[in-house]
Amino acid sequence: MSASTNELLQKARKNQIAVPGFNIPYLPMFEPIVQALRDSHSFGLIMVARLEWTKFEAGSLTAVAEEYHRVMDERFTRLHLDHIPVIDEDNLRVDYLPIIRNAIEAGYQSVMIDGSRLPLADNIAATRSVVELAHAAGVAVEGELGAVMGHEDGLTPSYEEIYASGKGFTNPAEAKQFIQRTGVDWLSVAVGSIHGAISKAFKDQKKVQARLNIPHLRSISEIVDIPLVLHGGTGIPKQYILDAVRHGCIKINIGTALRQPYEQTRFRSPGKAQQVVYDTAMTLLRDELNITGSAKIINP
Numbered sequence: 001m002s003a004s005t006n007e008l009l010q011k012a013r014k015n016q017i018a019v020p021g022f023n024i025p026y027l028p029m030f031e032p033i034v035q036a037l038r039d040s041h042s043f044g045l046i047m048v049a050r051l052e053w054t055k056f057e058a059g060s061l062t063a064v065a066e067e068y069h070r071v072m073d074e075r076f077t078r079l080h081l082d083h084i085p086v087i088d089e090d091n092l093r094v095d096y097l098p099i100i101r102n103a104i105e106a107g108y109q110s111v112m113i114d115g116s117r118l119p120l121a122d123n124i125a126a127t128r129s130v131v132e133l134a135h136a137a138g139v140a141v142e143g144e145l146g147a148v149m150g151h152e153d154g155l156t157p158s159y160e161e162i163y164a165s166g167k168g169f170t171n172p173a174e175a176k177q178f179i180q181r182t183g184v185d186w187l188s189v190a191v192g193s194i195h196g197a198i199s200k201a202f203k204d205q206k207k208v209q210a211r212l213n214i215p216h217l218r219s220i221s222e223i224v225d226i227p228l229v230l231h232g233g234t235g236i237p238k239q240y241i242l243d244a245v246r247h248g249c250i251k252i253n254i255g256t257a258l259r260q261p262y263e264q265t266r267f268r269s270p271g272k273a274q275q276v277v278y279d280t281a282m283t284l285l286r287d288e289l290n291i292t293g294s295a296k297i298i299n300p
């Protein structure tokens with residue numbers, strides 16, 4: 001039987017190897033990403049977030065699952081459901097449990113519940129309800145504590161102000177409590193990264209170069225013992241990412257780095273757009289994350 005995604009992430013954590021999570025806002029991005037993972041013998045997750053079928057062209061979570069099952073390669077890939085928010089980027093309440101239930105039925109191998117816009121107690125309660133549902137089906141759950149901003153329309157205050165003030169950074173003691181009380185398998189933490197913008201007004205702009213507060217990350221990773229997740233992986237200087245991986249941030253979510261070059265090319269030449277995704281994914285795997293050959297260790 002093939003290893004569960006959680007077993008694979010645990011192994012990656014033990015060996016301090018990054019596992020990229022690549023977002024799919026457009027279905028034709030699937031093939032080149034899977035091909036890049038296969039050609040570089042790297043292990044990674046392919047993922048879709050709710051906003052990618054509501055605001056982009058992923059279609060639906062079942063459309064993504066169908067395409068995944070057509071092109072997947074068990075050696076190198078697993079399917080993950082990214083951001084199902086309890087309160088979304090437009091401040092609307094989401095009926096998250098039926099979405100998670102549908103995803104598990106459609107074959108997603110891990111899911112994320114994002115209660116980060118809720119007060120701590122409510123985030124714990126929502127995350128706990130998803131853990132109960134998902135674990136009964138053997139599916140791993142990622143939660144989020146702290147605020148990785150950027151999906152909201154416009155970033156106020158500015159990135160520099162957020163970073164300098166540590167606003168929204170994950171509190172280490174709360175992280176420990178959150179994990180104990182929810183039973184989550186992986187935790188998305190806020191330590192300086194931001195999401196690439198997705199609103200019409202900002203989605204084509206070059207993303208700001210974010211930094212990571214590694215001492216803050218270390219203060220979290222010293223007291224929690226599950227894989228941590230870095231959201232907003234696009235455009236962070238390489239040394240920060242490699243340091244983050246060493247300090248337990250194993251899953252690195254990457255969306256904008258592949259979406260923008262795809263969008264810039266797709267109307268001129270759909271074939272070339274897929275090639276651009278392949279080339280960009282290859283560069284990320286080989287030169288930024290340094291994980292060429294990682295499947296040999298993570299999923300032998």
Ligand code: 13P
Pocket residue numbers: 023049082083194195196230231232233234253254255256257
């Ligand atoms: P970027 O688009 O900034 O790479 O972030 C992706 C992400 O974190 C999806 O969950």
